[in-house]
Structure formats: structure tokens, C-alpha cells
Amino acid sequence: MERPLFYSCMQEVFCIVRWDTAGKFCLRIVMPNGSLILQANDAYTRDQWYHSIIWRRNMLRYKNYLTDCEKRDKDAVMNQLKKMVDFVLTTPLQDESVTRAPMQILTDLLADRQDSVDWDEWAEEATSVAAPLLAERHAGGELCALLARLCRRRGAPLCRRRGGPLPALAPPVRRVLTRNVDFARAPNARRLVRDYISALSAHSSGVSLIRRFVEVAHGGQATCPHPRAAPNLAAVALAALDDHYRESPKPHICTDRENDVLCFADILEYMCEYEDWLVIVSGVLQPVPVCAGAMRCPRVARRLAGVLRAISEDSRCSVHTCLVPAPAARLNPPCWLKATAPSDPQLALPHQKLCRLWGDMIGSLLNCCLKRKSFLQSMSKQLPDFLVVALTEHPAALESLCLMLEWEVASGEQTQLEIIATLQGTDLGQKYFTDLCDRQQHLTKLQSEGGPKQLALPLRATDADVAALLEGGALGSLECLSLAFTGVTSDCAQHLIKLPGLRYLNLWATQFGDRGLHLIADHLPQLQVLNLCETPVTDDGIEALVSLASLKQLNLNSTKLTAAAYDTLRERLPLLEDFDIRYTEAW
Known part of the structure; x- marks a missing residue:
């Protein structure tokens, strides 16, 4: 064509099934000054031309109407938005612009009015209307930021009576969790998930809503069908804890501001209720990714103790070995056995509970994959912790001290005397020490000269x-x-x-x-x-x-x-x- 054909000038577009006996495939475009007929080689090409022209023509009309709507009636705008959503979800085209263009129009619609006093009302209604589109299409960074703003407004104290975040925000949040690959390149996506969780927690039934959110994110199957969901959810929770407690003063003082971030520690604990996610959570927690300020908070520490207890009680080596130092561990703290050491704890738990937790972790490691001389040798610097926990009559600590004596891990007469004195300091310890002496006598008899070769x-x-x-x-x-x-x-x-x-x-x-x-x-x-x-x-x-x-x-x-x-x-x-x-x- 010598002159461009503007989409705005097209009055009607339709397919001509047959033009003549040769069976040609044509498309007719009605213009103000006549008609234009386009001939294609086959029906597929003709149909693609038809749907592409219809797509472009309608999207230009929706864009002009929806992005310049300050003086338009809200009901009319929402009606056009709903028509756009229905059109986008029913078009047979498979092209990147089919995904990008409508989401950009929705972004512009929300962004143009964000300084107005009624933005919340506009954004809520527009998001509700566009919910089917948000559930099927990926939201860009700018749209995620706008949706995150809406979550923050819905979670604000004056807005909690509304019932938490809009149900329409759940699909884009789940889509981010299940499809996102790298939050470092999509900070607004992570912010959306974080603000949505905070808004859920701000509701009067926040605890049950958070648990339900984790349940839905996992899915109804025994194994989560989305491999990225657990790493992304754990990353959001850990980042929120780190942001809040990174500059926490010493000593820690609990305030009401913490109520908005405790839900992220709850999420880690709820994730451990699923066997497949427990493996992922344990991998994320090695080495210790939680800042010292968060571990100084008793309320966060209590929830982290639940996570560590679930990890230590799991029989899979791939799970409970995260408690020991990783090859590239940070110096402070290098592992959970060090962070929860009763002699110098970084996790703010009562002493008795700390000893029980530490002993349970040692017991899990000894009874499965790490009942080894090299493991006890690597833990020799934490001998004071074994002694402290053994005085509480924890079986794992008592067994460890006996193995240190039996396998000659404890070097030096003074160290051996300390271990023996600790074992004899409690009734259960005396029983373990007596059994050790009996084994040593039998071992001497077993290793005596004589017998077959x-x-x-x-x-x-x-x-x-x-x-x-x-x-x-x-x-x-x-x-x-x-x-x-x-x-x-x-x-x-x-x-x-x-x-x-x-x-x-x-x-x-x-x-x-x-x-x-x-x-x-x-x-x-x-x-x-x-x-x-x-x-x-x-x-x-x-x-x-x-x-x-x-x-x-x-x-x-x-x-x-x-x-x-x-x-x-x-x-x-x-x-x-x-x-x-x-x-x-x-x-």
C-alpha cells in the first residue's frame, strides 16, 4: 500500500470465506471511502491477520479511553475495563504484546490517579474488575509497586475493618511466588508479596489467614507442584525479618511495631509442616541467615525454635544436617549449633528450653548420620555446652560425653576429669557412666591377645x-x-x-x-x-x-x-x- 492504513479509520473488519471458485482466502476492511480486500495464502494466515487487526484496533480504543479517564464516570471506566479483560482472555492470539499491552493499560490506569484522594477506591474496584487478567498474566515491576501500595493501604490501622487485602490481590501474589526466579531483579514483586502478607496479618484473624495463605501456596497435593514457591516464600520472610531487626538495639526491647513482622517468622514455622518444603527451608537456613537482632527478640526466637525443632526431628539427613556448619559458613554465627549454644546463646530462649533444643539437635545428628569420631572432634570446642546440657540429664549430651571418653576424643586428663565429674553429677549420668565402664571392661577383654585371626x-x-x-x-x-x-x-x-x-x-x-x-x-x-x-x-x-x-x-x-x-x-x-x-x- 502506498499510504498507511490507520486502525482508527477501520469501520469494520470481516473474513471472506470464498472469493471465487479458486477458493481464495481474503479479508475485507471497510473504510470511510470504500473497502480494502487483503488476500492470504491460506485460512490460517487470513485468520491471524483478522485477529491481529481486531486486537490492535480494540487495544488502541481501550488505551485511549482508560488512560484519559479523570473526567469520565467511574462506572463507565470500569465497564470498559471489564470489556478489555474479557477481550484479552478470549483472543486466540499467542504473542508477547497480548500479555504486555493490557497489563500496561491497567498500570497506567492506576498510576494516573495515585495522587487523588479517592485512589484507594479506584484501585480497589479496578483490581477487582481486572482479577481474571491478573490471575493469568504476569504483572510488571510498576504494577507490582502499585498493588503493593494498595496492600499497605488495606493493612493500615484505619483500614483493617475492611477485612484485609482484596481477594483480587491473591492471584498476582501467588503468581509471583510460583513463577518468579530472581527477586534481586524484581524487588517490587517481592515487596508485593511482603505487603500482602503484612495486610493479611493486620486482620483480626491474621494468624489463621497466614496459615491458610501458606496452605494455599503449597497446594492441596502431598508435594507442591511449583518448585519456586517455597524458596521465594522463605526469601520474602527472611528479608522482612532482616529489614526490621537489622538495626535493632542491644539489649532488645519488644514493642508493638514487631507485631507487623512476627507473621514472617510464623510463615517459616508453618512451612515446616510440609515434608517437601521442610527440605527447602533447611537448605535456606544453612548457614544461619537470620540477623542477630532478630534472634535477640524472644518472640522471634520462640518461632525459630519451632523451626529448628521440626528440622531436628526429621529423619532425613538432607534436612537435619543443616544444623551443623556449612562449608562456606559465616563466622558469626557459623551454624545453629553455635547460635543456640547454652554457654553463649544468640537465640533468646529460656535456659531450660535452650538446653532441651540443643540436646535434641545433637541427639538427631548422633542417631542418624553423624555418630562419628570426626563430628565429636569438630564439636570439641563446644565441650562446655555438652557439660551444661548433660547436667539437665539430656540423654544425647550424656551419650556424647561417654563417646568422647570411649573414642578418646577428649584429650587431656583435666578434660576427662571434667567429663567424668559431670556424668557423676546426676542420677542418669551415673547410669551412663556405669554402662561406659562396663563397655570398657568388655572392650579390654575383646581386644586381649588370643583368639582366631x-x-x-x-x-x-x-x-x-x-x-x-x-x-x-x-x-x-x-x-x-x-x-x-x-x-x-x-x-x-x-x-x-x-x-x-x-x-x-x-x-x-x-x-x-x-x-x-x-x-x-x-x-x-x-x-x-x-x-x-x-x-x-x-x-x-x-x-x-x-x-x-x-x-x-x-x-x-x-x-x-x-x-x-x-x-x-x-x-x-x-x-x-x-x-x-x-x-x-x-x-
């Missing part, structure tokens, strides 16, 4: 059979032990480590796993031959074997060994001469 257990042998075997007679001369094709698991490792002269250990086709390997690596430095063929060990346990400097033969056939772990073994075990890595990734 080689031993093989029958195929039906179990962990209980290994324990019963070591209960009788001297096995101090035992050098070779075969448990191949038996029913033993990692639980038998606590008995195997009592054989310091062991040089050969065959665990072929057993259920001996990573937890047992960690114990062996800590306590059997003289081991030279180890057969782990067809066992469920992974890199986590295999890489612990680097501490077995005397190891010469290693069979990892048909295990979950990776190439990276194999390279680590080759580099750090120079005496390793014979190894079998067939049917592994490293083969």
Missing part, C-alpha cells in the same frame, strides 16, 4: 549376630573378617570399630551403607583390604575412605561410585594398588 560369618548372619559374636571371647588377634552375602547393615559398624587389628573386611553383597563407612574410616586406620562390591554405598561414604591411609585394595564393583569420587580416591590414597570399579560411572 580369620573369621567368616554364615549367610544368614545379621547385625545382632555380629554383636553377639563380639560379646564373647577375645578377638584381639582378628585380622580378617568376611561378612559377604550376609544380612548386615551399617548398624554393625559400631561393633566392627572395636577391632583395631582388622586388616581385611569383606562386605560383598550386603546392605552396608555410607553411615557405616564413615565409622570405619574414623576408627579402623589399619585397614588394608576392603570389599564393597554390590553394596548401596555412594560418594558420600566412599569419599570418607580417604582417611584410610593404609588401604591397598578396594573393590567398588557395581556401586554408585562416580568419576569425581574415584579421582579423589586415586589422588589421596597413594598406597592403593588394586581397585575394582567395574559397572560404575567411573568405569
